[in-house]
Amino acid sequence: MKSRHQRLFGIALGLLLVCGALFFVLNAFQSNLVFFFTPTQVVAGEAPKEGHFRVGGLVKEGSIQRDGMAVAFVVTDTQREVPVRYVGLLPDLFKEGKGVVAQGRLEGGLQFVASEVLAKHDENYMPPEAQHALDEAAKARMGAAVSQ
Known part of the structure; x- marks a missing residue:
């Protein structure tokens, strides 16, 4: 793999992990929200x-x-x-x-x-x-x- 492809793969993986963590945080917040x-x-x-x-x-x-x-x-x-x-x-x-x-x-x-x-x-x-x-x-x- 070229270094350019490795960087793109790392960035894509990082974004995917951040999106997944954000999803779980917002889901937990929504389920614990009491009006x-x-x-x-x-x-x-x-x-x-x-x-x-x-x-x-x-x-x-x-x-x-x-x-x-x-x-x-x-x-x-x-x-x-x-x-x-x-x-x-x-x-x-x-x-x-x-x-x-x-x-x-x-x-x-x-x-x-x-x-x-x-x-x-x-x-x-x-x-x-x-x-x-x-x-x-x-x-x-x-x-x-x-x-x-």
Whole structure:
């Protein structure tokens, strides 16, 4: 082989390896990407029917039902509600009326099956996405009240 052919072969092999590595990195990134949706977006069908995502808002008052390690509760953004099932230990700060973000998937329509539940860590903190969703719901309620 001439040195010119060897260089071209080396460059082609290098590009092929870089493209392969890039493919695997982007594929891993795509499969681990988890989007956040509000209960209003979930009810409207904007959340994926397949795959994992996060839903966040407030735990509805009076909605927590415990059965051993299984817990059922409702997440609301004060406009819409999504029922959530979870099996496992809940964070100590998980309470009715407090902010929560659950990660999981939809099962059978609007039943959300959580694989992880996150609660706010002090009285002043709420995940930014959940706070934004609650603010938007409050604005929508105010707009509806003014137009009536």
